[in-house]
Amino acid sequence: MGLKAQSRLYLDKQLKVMNVQLETLAQTEKYRERVGLLTQIPGVGIYSAMTILIELQDVERFQIFYHGQRLLSLWLRELDFQYRSGCSGRSAARPAAEPEC
Secondary structure (H helix, E strand, O other), X not given: OOHHHHHHHHHHHHXXXXXXXXXXXXXXXXXXXXXXXXXOOOOOOHHHHXXXXXXXXOHHHHOOXXXXXXXXXXXXXXXXXXXXXXXXXXXXXXXXXXXXX
8 A cells, every 4th residue: 555545544534533523522511502503504514513613712702792783793794805805706795905916
C-alpha cells in the first residue's frame, strides 16, 4: 500500500472518530435542545447545527437590540457580506462597499 493510500485510510479513520465525538457532544445537556431546534430547519443537520452553535458560543449575547435589530441578525449580515465581498464574481450584499477589481 502506497503512502497516499495509507494517509487516506488514516485521515478517514480520524474523520470517523471526530464525527462520533461531534455527535456525542451534540447530545450533551449544553447542546441537545438547541441542536434539536436547529435540525428542524430544512437542510440543517447535526454538523451544521453544531458549527453554528460553536461559532456563536453563547447565543444569549445576541439578545441585545441595536437600533431595533437583534445583534445576531447584524452579525449574520456581516458574515454574509464578508463571504460575498471581494473580486470573486459573486454579487455583494452591499454593492457600494465592494472593492474595485
